[in-house]
Amino acid sequence: MPDASARILVVDDEPSITEFVGYALRKEGFSVDVVDNGEDALSRAMKNDYDLFVLDIMLPGIDGYELCRRLRTHTSSPVLFLSARDSELDKVVGLEIGGDDYLSKPFGVRELIARVRALLRRSQGEDFAKNSSAITAGGITLNEDAHTATGDAGDIDLTPREFELLAALMKNAGKVVSREDLLRDAWGWEYLTETKTVDTHIKRLRDKISSAGYDSGLVETVRGYGYRFKK
Template sequence: MTRILIVDDEKFLVKGLCHSLKQEGYEVLTAYDGLTALELIEENQIDLIILDIMLPKMNGLEVCREIRKNKETPIIMLTAKGEDVDKIIGLELGADDYLAKPFNTRELLARIKAVLKRTKANNSNDKDKVVRVKPLEINGSRRKVTVDGQPVELTSKEFDLLYLLARHPGRVYTRENLLDLVWGSHYYSDLRTVDVHVRRIREKIEKVPNKPELILTKWGVGYYFKEF
């Protein structure tokens, strides 16, 4: 049974979500503050986390950052309506999706199914392939990246984006393509997400980030990985 952790201090909202998720066949755990959430994540096998940003003791962005230090559990962040900065920061930290409050429960259920399906696909497709382009090495099964033999820390989505591009060298992807393949089609209105992630990946793997040699830009179209 798929186990979902809801982290939100609005108890009425949590109660309603618990009921809806259990009706869909999910097992549900709950936490009303960030510290309790981290304890539950450490003690239990969690398949997906619904994480509010505004939390007592430790806010959702800090919780997301802590989770991504050693886990790739899918995270859907809940943000205040119109808080685009929080959305971008959450995605940069490795969140898989976001939903602004107030939201329709059916939409959240659809997002959950989409994220779980995408995560399963990402974990199975070409998972054993190792890409080597000096000085870069990407190990798909271990989800590890090294540059000149030194480990590089990437968020879950940074890894997914880099690995997708590297598996298909020379193929140009539009921002819309990348949003659909890595995040899901509902991100079509937020193309900045791709640019932010590409910039952050370049800062971590390129010798000179503003003169990239690995992840290249096709001006007016999108991005591609160098052919090798």
């Protein structure tokens, strides 16, 4: 039975990327290993059964393309390429040598998770998405596949960013989430230093929650740290 505890190997030589990707995937319940070069990645792949590989293309030594070729002689687990190289040719090459998807940098956490889920769903079965797409807290249910927010009071009309922000809070309902963590979850690794934007979006999110008939106090401010969504 497919589930969110799938094992993933992340290969990238940029610490900011591996920190962000590892953090995002572990928060979803995945088991994540991280290496910064192709040689170590091959060694890990030979010793462990991974359900998915996330590969940068521009790696020292063995690059991502060659790493993918070598992995394909050993495993059929899906490969998601991450790269700052976003030309059509780069994407075609990546897919033709055995890659399953291609995500250009910079990217946001929701897009990353959606791509990972889609690849696991195809390789492990349809039940994977069904088990991991709905979040319910405070009388609100988010469907991450359909990008809808609804409940007894009705639908909440959210922008993609507001949806991602609410999802990050609801997944941690009852716990305080720092502004930095909210930036990682809702904006992506490239925005980690701009924490003030979180406050502006929280205000808009509260307004929309209230306008839809829900208690705006569902999103609490924890002074000096961040925000908490009531259970």
